[in-house]
Amino acid sequence: MARITAGVGCSHVPAIGVAMDSGITKQSYWEPVFEGFEKSREWMKAQKADVVFLVYNDHCTVFDATCIPTFALGCAPEFAPADEGWGPRPVPVVKNHQRLASHIAHSLILDEFDITIMNEMEVDHGLTVPMSVMFGDKGIDDEWPCLVIPLCVNVVQYPAPTGNRCYNLGKAIRRAVDSFDEDLNVVVFGTGGMSHQLQYKRAGLINKEWDTQFLNRLTSDHVALSQTPHIDYLREAGSEGVEMVMWHVMRGALDDDVEEIHRHYHVPASNTAVGHIILENKKDQKAKI
Amino acid sequence: MGLNKDYEDIPGTFVFDADRGREGYQLNQFCISLRKAPNREAFGADEGAYLDKYKMTEEQRQAVIDRDWNQLLELGGNIYYTSKLAANDGINFQQLAGLMTGMGNEAYRAMMIAGGRSPEGNRYQHEWDEKGEE
Numbered sequence: 001m002a003r004i005t006a007g008v009g010c011s012h013v014p015a016i017g018v019a020m021d022s023g024i025t026k027q028s029y030w031e032p033v034f035e036g037f038e039k040s041r042e043w044m045k046a047q048k049a050d051v052v053f054l055v056y057n058d059h060c061t062v063f064d065a066t067c068i069p070t071f072a073l074g075c076a077p078e079f080a081p082a083d084e085g086w087g088p089r090p091v092p093v094v095k096n097h098q099r100l101a102s103h104i105a106h107s108l109i110l111d112e113f114d115i116t117i118m119n120e121m122e123v124d125h126g127l128t129v130p131m132s133v134m135f136g137d138k139g140i141d142d143e144w145p146c147l148v149i150p151l152c153v154n155v156v157q158y159p160a161p162t163g164n165r166c167y168n169l170g171k172a173i174r175r176a177v178d179s180f181d182e183d184l185n186v187v188v189f190g191t192g193g194m195s196h197q198l199q200y201k202r203a204g205l206i207n208k209e210w211d212t213q214f215l216n217r218l219t220s221d222h223v224a225l226s227q228t229p230h231i232d233y234l235r236e237a238g239s240e241g242v243e244m245v246m247w248h249v250m251r252g253a254l255d256d257d258v259e260e261i262h263r264h265y266h267v268p269a270s271n272t273a274v275g276h277i278i279l280e281n282k283k284d285q286k287a288k289i
Numbered sequence: 290m291g292l293n294k295d296y297e298d299i300p301g302t303f304v305f306d307a308d309r310g311r312e313g314y315q316l317n318q319f320c321i322s323l324r325k326a327p328n329r330e331a332f333g334a335d336e337g338a339y340l341d342k343y344k345m346t347e348e349q350r351q352a353v354i355d356r357d358w359n360q361l362l363e364l365g366g367n368i369y370y371t372s373k374l375a376a377n378d379g380i381n382f383q384q385l386a387g388l389m390t391g392m393g394n395e396a397y398r399a400m401m402i403a404g405g406r407s408p409e410g411n412r413y414q415h416e417w418d419e420k421g422e423e
């Protein structure tokens with residue numbers, strides 16, 4: 001049977017992708033950002049994931065304002081990196097586990113999550129940057145080491161889905177994966193954040209304390225954390241900090257009982273606080289030993 | 290009962306809700322069109338003719354021509370859309386923030402390296418009013 005064994009929370013700042021693509025990760029500005037992912041890349045390799053279920057948002061790249069789905073599940077065979085205005089990122093095309101994606105779509109809708117099904121889709125930095133930080137440099141002719149099922153969440157037009165809704169969607173994704181008949185190791189990524197505001201006169205807002213308590217509570221106080229109202233994100237973590245609701249999808253897909261394996265936090269990458277955490281189901285850790 | 294827009298008292302911030310989305314629709318659709326290279330070329334060749342294709346208001350159109358980044362947001366633009374116009378002009382997110390905050394690129398970048406803008410005194414509109422900020 002397919003099983004979800006671990007979760008990754010991770011910012012997806014576009015400038016991180018630009019830094020990797022232009023080979024400046026050793027510069028003093030960027031070095032501390034990437035150092036924190038060295039352990040993560042080793043962990044990712046050892047994890048031998050067959051599939052990454054990747055929760056992210058599109059940044060008015062592939063989805064324009066004509067149609068704004070709250071939850072859009074990638075069911076296409078593959079997803080090419082999109083041109084965001086300065087050419088597509090030179091990273092591999094993302095390949096789907098299409099049969100599992102179809103199974104999840106079917107299961108979620110019967111579980112009363114009325115998601116949108118995407119049979120064609122390109123992906124922006126929201127998806128490709130987490131792939132790059134977790135798997136390292138890959139060129140256009142390389143392949144990502146595992147398959148990816150994208151779940152695209154609207155966090156651009158207010159309101160984003162509530163943290164509670166995201167958390168419960170994570171639980172429904174878990175039920176869907178658990179009922180799939182192939183033996184697969186699935187890791188869930190929740191991406192975005194942490195505190196940042198990109199717009200208007202308050203741009204540049206960073207709230208390290210708030211981010212830290214978010215990371216602290218994710219392991220054992222996750223249910224109460226998922227009840228955080230939108231206004232708290234907007235006021236405390238910046239208008240774009242509301243992206244963090246996507247981390248609750250990841251947390252909901254894990255067991256209640258998890259262990260924090262790794263954490264990284266750094267300010268700034270461009271306008272943003274970079275946050276990252278790795279959580280493992282304790283049950284699956286025992287199974288490994 | 291009306292919707293409670295409890296986010297309207299955050300200073301220096303526009304929350305891009307459905308009302309703003311409606312107001313800014315044509316403007317935002319214009320901005321996102323610049324994601325594609327052929328459109329960037331057409332816009333560069335004749336801005337006026339290109340803008341004619343979008344039924345935005347006179348004010349919105351003028352804000353585009355003036356590259357008045359804050360005005361674009363005031364008129365229903367969203368940062369992820371207006372950033373496509375900025376990218377067309379060779380301006381990245383951080384440089385755009387330098388412009389929108391009025392700090393300029395260097396001071397803004399220095400603030401970020403020093404840990405960013407603190408939430409202290411920046412949570413409520415009345416805190417800005419008391420400081421005499423707009």
Ligand SMILES: [Fe+2]
Nearest residue numbers: 057126192243
């Ligand atoms: Fe994002």
